[in-house]
Amino acid sequence: MELGERSYEVAIGPGLLASAGPRLRDAGARRAVVVADSGVLGTHAVAVADSLRHAGLAVTTIPVERGEASKSVAEAERIWESLAAAAVDRGTHLVAVGGGVVGDLAGFAAATFARGLPVWQVPTTLVAQVDSSIGGKTGVNLRGGKNLVGAFWQPRGVIADTDTLATLPAREYASGLAEVVKYGVIRDAELFARLEGAAGNVVARDAREIGAIVGRCVAIKAEVVSADEHERTGARATLNYGHTFGHAYETALGYGTLLHGEAVAIGMADAAELAVRLGRVPAALARRQDRLLEALGLPTRLPAGVSLAADALLALMARDKKALDGRLRFVLPSRLGHVELVDGVPAQMVREVLARPATA
Ligand SMILES: NC(=O)c1ccc[n+]([C@@H]2O[C@H](COP(=O)([O-])OP(=O)(O)OC[C@H]3O[C@@H](n4cnc5c(N)ncnc54)[C@H](O)[C@@H]3O)[C@@H](O)[C@H]2O)c1
Numbered sequence: 001m002e003l004g005e006r007s008y009e010v011a012i013g014p015g016l017l018a019s020a021g022p023r024l025r026d027a028g029a030r031r032a033v034v035v036a037d038s039g040v041l042g043t044h045a046v047a048v049a050d051s052l053r054h055a056g057l058a059v060t061t062i063p064v065e066r067g068e069a070s071k072s073v074a075e076a077e078r079i080w081e082s083l084a085a086a087a088v089d090r091g092t093h094l095v096a097v098g099g100g101v102v103g104d105l106a107g108f109a110a111a112t113f114a115r116g117l118p119v120w121q122v123p124t125t126l127v128a129q130v131d132s133s134i135g136g137k138t139g140v141n142l143r144g145g146k147n148l149v150g151a152f153w154q155p156r157g158v159i160a161d162t163d164t165l166a167t168l169p170a171r172e173y174a175s176g177l178a179e180v181v182k183y184g185v186i187r188d189a190e191l192f193a194r195l196e197g198a199a200g201n202v203v204a205r206d207a208r209e210i211g212a213i214v215g216r217c218v219a220i221k222a223e224v225v226s227a228d229e230h231e232r233t234g235a236r237a238t239l240n241y242g243h244t245f246g247h248a249y250e251t252a253l254g255y256g257t258l259l260h261g262e263a264v265a266i267g268m269a270d271a272a273e274l275a276v277r278l279g280r281v282p283a284a285l286a287r288r289q290d291r292l293l294e295a296l297g298l299p300t301r302l303p304a305g306v307s308l309a310a311d312a313l314l315a316l317m318a319r320d321k322k323a324l325d326g327r328l329r330f331v332l333p334s335r336l337g338h339v340e341l342v343d344g345v346p347a348q349m350v351r352e353v354l355a356r357p358a359t360a
């Protein structure tokens with residue numbers, strides 16, 4: 001990840017948990033505080049802690065209950081207090097082991113404690129490996145909204161051990177694949193075609209396929225972030241393809257009904273359809289994207305029986321961070337592998353997309 005003097009290495013591959021100790025030691029760490037998701041506490045977090053101890057570091061572990069509810073100010077405070085009680089010093093590094101929840105939470109705690117501690121991301125979900133562990137966005141949720149309190153805080157390094165994905169529940173794995181498809185549509189037609197050709201192997205979590213995919217996605221995210229670290233030029237906003245619709249679904253349904261990636265998959269189907277109706281891409285592109293999402297086990301429409309009022313969804317989309325002065329703004333493809341920010345999309349057209357029949 002190229003960010004001048006804050007550049008860092010993103011290591012990707014099988015068996016890398018065992019490399020955590022030497023990596024931190026070489027970076028000057030003497031103590032490590034492992035912030036571990038409860039879902040990997042007895043497995044991947046133990047492997048990381050063992051590696052750190054073998055390298056001669058003193059290690060303490062702070063478990064975090066799995067689930068989005070843990071991305072809270074209360075949990076950040078609990079971590080701050082633990083750090084205060086442990087009298088951390090400049091040789092202490094935080095290590096986040098888990099998915100995006102623990103990565104965002106531990107990253108935020110690191111960004112804010114003593115005005116900044118080094119943090120390492122050890123992502124163990126596909127979402128975290130291809131997305132949340134890269135780029136330095138950290139934060140917690142408020143009752144008033146997701147990710148409303150946070151900081152940009154780049155990690156000292158990212159250790160993405162692709163073996164850890166073997167234990168991930170199928171729905172969580174598929175959710176990560178939605179972000180992978182996103183990278184293909186926004187930036188890499190070749191990645192998209194590769195996924196089409198190898199969908200069976202991808203779903204079966206073939207190790208070689210996963211290694212190649214994670215590597216490509218990380219490279220794309222790193223390119224986009226280094227071009228626009230603080231989301232000022234619009235380049236980083238292209239990563240939100242499918243997310244304007246997706247966030248509206250997540251909020252309207254309440255978090256937990258759809259996984260984030262599932263909401264994004266439906267949102268990408270909507271965005272592609274919107275692009276078709278605006279005459280930006282042929283209908284075949286939207287169908288092709290639907291087929292790939294389905295082959296990867298992802299939804300392209302809301303589940304049967306779920307209906308949401310278009311007015312409520314439109315209001316949520318107008319409030320979305322990407323909306324400009326309440327006008328509707330979407331990231332839309334202009335061809336496979338390329339997207340643009342499109343302003344002032346007529347609300348009526350968005351309603352038509354939302355109202356289209358449930359079968360893809
Ligand atoms: N910072 C960013 O740029 C960014 C980008 C995308 C998403 N996010 C955030 O990431 C969060 C979602 O992350 P997520 O999808 O990784 O969810 P998550 O962190 O909630 O993890 C999903 C589930 O998988 C379990 N788990 C994790 N690794 C496992 C493994 N190897 N084996 C078995 N179970 C495992 C966890 O216990 C949890 O139940 C959201 O809060 C979102 O806002 C942040």
Ligand SMILES: [Zn+2]
Binds near residue numbers: 179
């Ligand atoms: Zn996302």
